[in-house]
Amino acid sequence: MTLNWLLIIRLGLVQMALGAVVVLTTSTLNRLMVVELALPAVLPGALVALHYGIQITRPNWGFLSDAGGHRTRWIIGGMAALAFGAYGAAQGVVLFETSYAVGLTLSLLAYALIGVGVGASGTSLLALLATATAPHRRPAAATITWLMMIAGIAVTAGSVGAFLDPYTPQLLLKIVGIVCTGAVALTTLAVWGIERGVKAPARHSDTPRLIDGLREVWAEPEARFFTIFVFLSMTAYFMQELILEPYAGLVFGFTPGQSTSLSGAQNGGVFLGMLTVGIAATGLRIGSLRHWVVAGCLGSAVSLTVITGLGQVGFAKALIGAVVTLGFFNGMFAVAAIGSMMALAGKGRGAREGTRMGLWGAAQAIAAGFGGLVGAAAVDVMRVASGQDAAAFGAVFLAEAALFVLAALMAMRVIEHRQGRNAIIVLGE
Known part of the structure; x- marks a missing residue:
């Protein structure tokens, strides 16, 4: 079964x-x-x-x-x-x-x-x-x-x-x-x-070595360019992961419990963003996956710009709303990117779907670690250079926003409109 x-x-x-x-x-x-x-x-x-x-x-x-x-x-x-x-x-x-x-x-x-x-x-x-x-x-x-x-x-x-x-x-x-x-x-x-x-599928004894499978997939232009897109977009996605709560504590005076709840509110926004794309794209057939990826990236960039501005004026009451909005667009981008992966995983050489997903998963993991580390290190450097917490965190948030804009531009070239539409039809079955 x-x-x-x-x-x-x-x-x-x-x-x-x-x-x-x-x-x-x-x-x-x-x-x-x-x-x-x-x-x-x-x-x-x-x-x-x-x-x-x-x-x-x-x-x-x-x-x-x-x-x-x-x-x-x-x-x-x-x-x-x-x-x-x-x-x-x-x-x-x-x-x-x-x-x-x-x-x-x-x-x-x-x-x-x-x-x-x-x-x-x-x-x-x-x-x-x-x-x-x-x-x-x-x-x-x-x-x-x-x-x-x-x-x-x-x-x-x-x-x-x-x-x-x-x-x-x-x-x-x-x-x-x-x-x-x-x-x-x-x-x-x-x-x-x-x-x-x-019931598990039959295993084959002629499975190639992992390194050989990765070489074959990397030779495919679509898989290679999508890997670069995943790394770029996920670097932007994770740059704020380690600095948002310290930002809330140092700039707005949030307590440990308040800043942890802020993270929960952000992930609640991520959930709503994913749910919105799922309902709109799979149930109502609104837009292609490329449209949702681009919208999520650009919305995330705007949200990060707003979060930066709030730190400059010290408007703490609006921070939670801005962070939830950031989470919403992050979720919109993430679930649309997952759908794009599904659409592209079966393209190219046969019997390599798992290898392609593994390659993109590795790119995501490397980007998550790289993005979080670069974001945290950049904040440390900027805090020493400027002597102002709000300015230091804001500079990193704006850099992250620029990466999201770059990822949106790349998605418009990497993710075809037709492929996105087909993926939505598959998801809606």
């Missing part, structure tokens, strides 16, 4: 758990290091870049789960590794207060373990979805699980922000421990027994 809608939603709960744990490391812990501990923003930027960098091994995790035929073990084991890594990262933040060297050592090990856990669990989960979902349900399954991940991020960030005030190290460890334990338990219950009940 193949996955029915209930089983797809169960697997979506794993994605939700992944997002819930990861958002603690990219938002809450990041803000605590920069604001409460007064550490340079490049430090959490480098740590997050480390966990993203390790995720370029995703094709290897997929190969291991393919060869062994035990994806459930990798999903649960990867989630356990992620949970241990996240709790270790929280311990590292606490230890920074007493010993920088010990805190840094533990943080490096913890974020490396986070990268391993996300790669092993997330890749094996997507492989199970791809092989056990009927072809006509795959686009919808991808959309459902992605939205559930965003929902997990938004709900966790918002609820953790509410419970974290007033901040104490003991309260931080307690909250992170609860979230991590719950994520492992939810994953185990959600995925248990599914793999045994589905």
Whole structure:
């Protein structure tokens, strides 16, 4: 049998758990290091870049789960590794207060373990979805699980922000421990027994080496140019990830709980943006994927410009609305880009769909780490150079806005209008 809608939603709960744990490391812990501990923003930027960098091994995790035929073990084991890594990262933040060297050592090990856990669990989960979902349900399954991940991020960030005030190290460890334990338990219950009940496709013994498959795909112009687009747009997408909460704390005086809730509001906007494109594009047949990608990129650029302006005038009340708007356009761009990937994955040499998705996934992971690190490092440099927090953060936000405009221009050339329309028809089946 193949996955029915209930089983797809169960697997979506794993994605939700992944997002819930990861958002603690990219938002809450990041803000605590920069604001409460007064550490340079490049430090959490480098740590997050480390966990993203390790995720370029995703094709290897997929190969291991393919060869062994035990994806459930990798999903649960990867989630356990992620949970241990996240709790270790929280311990590292606490230890920074007493010993920088010990805190840094533990943080490096913890974020490396986070990268391993996300790669092993997330890749094996997507492989199970791809092989056990009927072809006509795959686009919808991808959309459902992605939205559930965003929902997990938004709900966790918002609820953790509410419970974290007033901040104490003991309260931080307690909250992170609860979230991590719950994520492992939810994953185990959600995925248990599914793999045994589905029919896996026959494996072929003539599968080429991974490096040979990547070379063949890179030789295809469409795949190569789309890889560059993914890297450019995702660099812009992730540049603000590590600096938005410190910006709220340093420039607007937000507390740790308030800035974490701000991150939750942003991800809520991402969810709404994705849902809007899903309803408008697949249900109402409005616009092509290229139109939605371009609109999302340009809207994100405008939102970042507004956020920069608010910092110059100190208008804190409007910040939440501007951040939600940024999230909305980010979500619009992201889900349209995913649809474009689906449309392009089957073009070119046959039996390379997974390799193309793996290549684009690696580009996204590298861009996420690179963008977050560059954004954090640039803020540190600008704060020293200008001596003004608002100006330093604003300069980086404007640079990010310029990248979004460049990505929109590239999308108009890379993503064909006809391909986008066809992809919408497929998604609407």
